[in-house]
Amino acid sequence: MNNWETVVVETDLLIAGGGMSACGAATEAAYWAKANGLKVTLVDKAAMDRSGAVAMGLSAINQYVGIARGDNTANDYVKYVRQDLMGVCREDLVYDIARHVDSSVHLFEKWGLPIWLDEEGNYVHEGRWQLMINGESYKIIVAEAAKNAMAELGDNGEIYERVFITGPLLQDGKCVGAVGFSTREEKFYVFKAKTTICAMGGAVHVFKPRSTGEGFGRSWYPPFNTGSSAYFTLAAGAEMTCQEVRFIPIRFKDAYGPVGAWFLLFKARATNAFDGEYMVERRPELEKWLPYGKVKPIPANLRNWLGMLDIFEGKGPIYMRTEEALQRIADEYKDDPKAFKKKSKELESEAWEDFLDMTISQAMLWAATNVNPEEKPSEIAACEPYFIGSHSGASGAWISGSEDLQTAETKGEYFWGGYGLTTTPGLFAIGDASGASSHKFSSGSHAEGRMAGKAAIRYILANNTAPVVDDATIETLRDKVFKPMVTFEEHKGATTDPNVNPNYIRPRQFMYRLQKIMDEYAGGVSANFSTNNKQLDRAMELLTFLKEDSEKLAAENNYELERCWENLHRAMQAESHVRTLMFREETRWPGYYFRADMPTMD
Amino acid sequence: MPSYVIPDKCDGCKALDKTACQYICPNDLMKLNKATEKAYNQDPDMCWECQCCVKICPTQAIDVRGYADFMPLGASVVPMRSTDSIMWTIKFRDGSLKRFKFPIRTTEEGKAVPDGGFAKHSDINSPELYTEPASSGGPIAKL
Ligand SMILES: Cc1cc2nc3c(=O)[nH]c(=O)nc-3n(C[C@H](O)[C@H](O)[C@H](O)COP(=O)(O)OP(=O)(O)OC[C@H]3O[C@@H](n4cnc5c(N)ncnc54)[C@H](O)[C@@H]3O)c2cc1C
Ligand code: SF4
Numbered sequence: 001m002n003n004w005e006t007v008v009v010e011t012d013l014l015i016a017g018g019g020m021s022a023c024g025a026a027t028e029a030a031y032w033a034k035a036n037g038l039k040v041t042l043v044d045k046a047a048m049d050r051s052g053a054v055a056m057g058l059s060a061i062n063q064y065v066g067i068a069r070g071d072n073t074a075n076d077y078v079k080y081v082r083q084d085l086m087g088v089c090r091e092d093l094v095y096d097i098a099r100h101v102d103s104s105v106h107l108f109e110k111w112g113l114p115i116w117l118d119e120e121g122n123y124v125h126e127g128r129w130q131l132m133i134n135g136e137s138y139k140i141i142v143a144e145a146a147k148n149a150m151a152e153l154g155d156n157g158e159i160y161e162r163v164f165i166t167g168p169l170l171q172d173g174k175c176v177g178a179v180g181f182s183t184r185e186e187k188f189y190v191f192k193a194k195t196t197i198c199a200m201g202g203a204v205h206v207f208k209p210r211s212t213g214e215g216f217g218r219s220w221y222p223p224f225n226t227g228s229s230a231y232f233t234l235a236a237g238a239e240m241t242c243q244e245v246r247f248i249p250i251r252f253k254d255a256y257g258p259v260g261a262w263f264l265l266f267k268a269r270a271t272n273a274f275d276g277e278y279m280v281e282r283r284p285e286l287e288k289w290l291p292y293g294k295v296k297p298i299p300a301n302l303r304n305w306l307g308m309l310d311i312f313e314g315k316g317p318i319y320m321r322t323e324e325a326l327q328r329i330a331d332e333y334k335d336d337p338k339a340f341k342k343k344s345k346e347l348e349s350e351a352w353e354d355f356l357d358m359t360i361s362q363a364m365l366w367a368a369t370n371v372n373p374e375e376k377p378s379e380i381a382a383c384e385p386y387f388i389g390s391h392s393g394a395s396g397a398w399i400s401g402s403e404d405l406q407t408a409e410t411k412g413e414y415f416w417g418g419y420g421l422t423t424t425p426g427l428f429a430i431g432d433a434s435g436a437s438s439h440k441f442s443s444g445s446h447a448e449g450r451m452a453g454k455a456a457i458r459y460i461l462a463n464n465t466a467p468v469v470d471d472a473t474i475e476t477l478r479d480k481v482f483k484p485m486v487t488f489e490e491h492k493g494a495t496t497d498p499n500v501n502p503n504y505i506r507p508r509q510f511m512y513r514l515q516k517i518m519d520e521y522a523g524g525v526s527a528n529f530s531t532n533n534k535q536l537d538r539a540m541e542l543l544t545f546l547k548e549d550s551e552k553l554a555a556e557n558n559y560e561l562e563r564c565w566e567n568l569h570r571a572m573q574a575e576s577h578v579r580t581l582m583f584r585e586e587t588r589w590p591g592y593y594f595r596a597d598m599p600t601m602d
Numbered sequence: 603m604p605s606y607v608i609p610d611k612c613d614g615c616k617a618l619d620k621t622a623c624q625y626i627c628p629n630d631l632m633k634l635n636k637a638t639e640k641a642y643n644q645d646p647d648m649c650w651e652c653q654c655c656v657k658i659c660p661t662q663a664i665d666v667r668g669y670a671d672f673m674p675l676g677a678s679v680v681p682m683r684s685t686d687s688i689m690w691t692i693k694f695r696d697g698s699l700k701r702f703k704f705p706i707r708t709t710e711e712g713k714a715v716p717d718g719g720f721a722k723h724s725d726i727n728s729p730e731l732y733t734e735p736a737s738s739g740g741p742i743a744k745l
């Protein structure tokens with residue numbers, strides 16, 4: 001480590017991350033950077049072709065508003081999001097993304113993403129806002145456009161893959177770039193930037209997943225998004241928002257295959273083991289969560305909650321009635337055997353593609369258990385909690401909205417720079433990294449990235465001074481980054497088994513400890529998603545020990561160094577979550593977590 | 603469903619300066635054993651079974667075996683990805699087979715034009731992104 005080369009990269013705009021939002025940012029920023037002679041540098045810990053939550057592909061674009069076609073207005077989308085999150089959202093941000101998202105979708109189509117079209121040439125909708133796609137190569141296509149845009153910058157467009165960002169570079173309360181290390185070569189990286197966009201996704205494995213053996217990595221949210229955004233923005237001193245809002249999706253049990261197509265497209269019912277339909281039988285429960293219990297569609301967390309109540313009462317398993325749904329659709333064609341055969345084939349292929357495009361292991365699980373969805377139902381269950389600002393969660397940094405969308409009342413509070421600027425000068429946040437603008441999904445995250453990409457270039461033009469960072473700051477950061485390797489080297493000889501050593505903790509055990517604390521005290525799966533003030537106090541107590549022990553993390557090689565840093569990032573997200581859970585003295589999203597000591601909504 | 607490498611088929615991507623599976627894995631799991639020149643998954647229980655490694659391997663040397671802690675043995679899901687489509691072969695535990703083919707893109711690989719051919723503008727102070735309003739299909743909503 002001491003002989004690792006220090007590489008200093010100077011740039012104007014640094015984009016940290018290479019996922020959907022980062023690709024949007026790169027595509028847009030490259031255009032404005034070129035016009036103004038500025039440099040853009042993008043850094044991803046993986047390969048942009050397959051990095052982030054869309055690595056495997058997706059089977060739907062979940063946000064398309066259809067404004068130009070008169071389908072919906074941006075305000076319709078704001079209303080939907082506000083209700084789904086039980087009243088908590090920044091309307092200016094949601095509105096802003098909604099007015100730009102269709103443009104991203106139209107670009108995807110031009111770039112080559114196959115969006116399903118009906119006979120009249122209109123997009124096939126899965127639901128009001130969702131479009132069906134053949135999305136196996138979704139990320140490759142979006143990354144390709146971003147890379148091509150960066151290439152137009154010539155020497156002023158640089159992409160670093162396989163560089164892990166550990167944290168921000170700070171000077172006088174301003175973010176002036178980032179530091180990290182190569183996971184391939186012995187190199188420590190210092191990126192000095194006039195402005196930085198944080199786009200490193202959300203966090204998983206903060207809570208213990210349901211599978212703890214080989215299936216540990218089969219969390220719904222990808223194991224490679226590890227809280228780097230939350231860590232980065234918190235470490236830079238940025239104000240955060242909605243840190244209590246974790247996301248818990250209901251998915252096919254164990255392999256976590258998507259349910260959207262089954263509920264929305266095939267109109268399947270979910271029933272308990274005794275054929276009871278919780279969405280019908282438990283309707284009176286919704287009265288307790290007014291006004292949101294009465295809105296349409298019923299908020300995701302309340303739908304979760306009704307199903308959870310069945311489980312708590314011993315009525316599980318819960319099933320997605322795939323067989324019923326497919327039979328009902330087939331029945332519509334029963335008088336026309338030829339049409340019936342064609343429709344059956346179509347449905348079969350649609351059902352399987354939904355999994356193959358985005359959760360291949362669900363297809364594997366069906367095959368391994370001889371499930372044909374037209375013959376028998378499949379179990380669904382609530383996943384463990386995740387932190388994701390772009391899907392139906394809301395956690396992330398508190399960011400500035402656009403100036404033209406502020407009213408007299410909001411202007412002072414919601415606007416202090418361009419779209420996406422955090423409260424730390426020089427630092428923007430987008431996608432899963434920005435909060436209170438839920439339901440932006442893949443398309444909205446891309447659009448948000450473009451919005452911030454343009455705003456960031458404007459910000460640079462207004463604050464065009466190269467950062468000066470002293471060598472001592474860089475040396476301190478370098479020592480911090482490599483500390484786990486030094487610790488390992490120093491103590492590895494103390495025992496015969498490098499895994500068990502009183503002088504250090506390896507990242508895997510550190511992660512298990514974190515997950516156990518969060519699961520048991522902060523409302524994870526094994527605690528039935530329930531917690532209370534005393535549990536949270538205990539969580540903080542144990543997290544404090546963990547934080548102290550983080551000084552003793554040990555890494556044998558740079559692969560393990562990556563895992564150490566991922567867990568440092570997760571631990572920061574965990575602490576921020578627990579502190580905010582304590583602060584919110586009510587239960588607002590019962591199907592995300594239940595404050596047993598404050599069981600109602602304020 | 604962690605990935606595994608079939609030794610007879612893996613040639614360590616000899617011709618390339620980096621192996622394809624190591625290049626692509628979003629979780630940095632695939633590694634080359636320098637002595638045997640064969641790849642392996644260095645942390646199978648961190649595998650998302652996204653099959654990115656399977657799809658990219660030039661010799662079809664990678665396959666996946668369902669996570670043994672919740673999947674019965676005997677099934678397989680094998681992709682064959684070309685430049686414009688993907689073919690899936692699904693083998694059930696009971697031996698039955700299903701095959702599906704789906705399109706994956708409508709343009710030539712590498713040819714995504716960033717502006718999508720939409721008209722551009724040069725006003726950095728406007729709320730419109732550089733391909734808007736053309737790429738939106740209509741004016742951008744304003745208060
Ligand atoms: C299982 C699943 C299914 C989904 N289904 C749909 C759907 O059907 N339709 C839809 O529209 N949306 C869907 N979404 C939502 C969509 O994928 C996300 O909203 C979107 O990907 C968020 O974009 P992002 O840029 O914030 O994060 P990501 O796209 O996840 O990108 C994160 C990036 O950060 C990089 N990174 C992380 N840590 C570091 C670090 N320390 N250093 C450097 N780089 C780092 C990663 O490599 C990656 O490039 C789904 C999400 C999931 C998880
Ligand atoms: S991509 Fe295939 S051939 Fe190349 S190293 Fe990996 S497993 Fe071996």
Ligand code: SF4
Pocket residue numbers: 604605626627628629630631632643648649650651652653654655656
């Ligand atoms: S299946 Fe995905 S996560 Fe697993 S090794 Fe292959 S590329 Fe990596």
